[in-house]
Amino acid sequence: MKAANNASIRVFCREDEDKKTITEKLRMLLPFDLEKEKIRVEEQKAEGFQEKRISIISAALTKDRHINAFIENLLNNLGEEKKTLLEQIDSRLDDDLNFFLRLDKEMLLKNKFVLTDAGNCYHIKINIASFPKRKEKAVEILRRLLK
Helix, strand or coil: CEEEEEEEEEEEEEEEHHHHHHHHHHHHHHCCCCCCCCCEEEEEECCCCCHHHEEEEEEEEHHHHHHHHHHHHHHHHHCCCCHHHHHHHHHHHHHHCCEEEEEEEHCCCCCCCCCCCCCCCCEEEEEEEECCCCCHHHHHHHHHHHC
């Protein structure tokens, strides 16, 4: 079953953080060989508060097999956090059927998948594949995935 049309992961890395480790953890979220599958982890430079330089590290998934493997890996590692997502489906799903979640960056660096509302995180956006394209249908799909 096709659960999503696309998915993306993004994380901000300050100058004083270990960019290599943060990038490795982003790669850990994707349970396949990125080079072999021709998935690029991209980096953009930006300026943060007080003119401090930051890197925006991201990856985008568009193929069904990549998206499904990513979602399966994510849900397997979330454990009890899936209950929180179930309770918050309506606030995490927008009108374009994008489902948003954030994983705490510090906890993920310790290999623990913990949801957060704070900004120091890995931002995940999953566009739910719903036909017809209705929010109610997308909620049904998400409930099935999260159970």
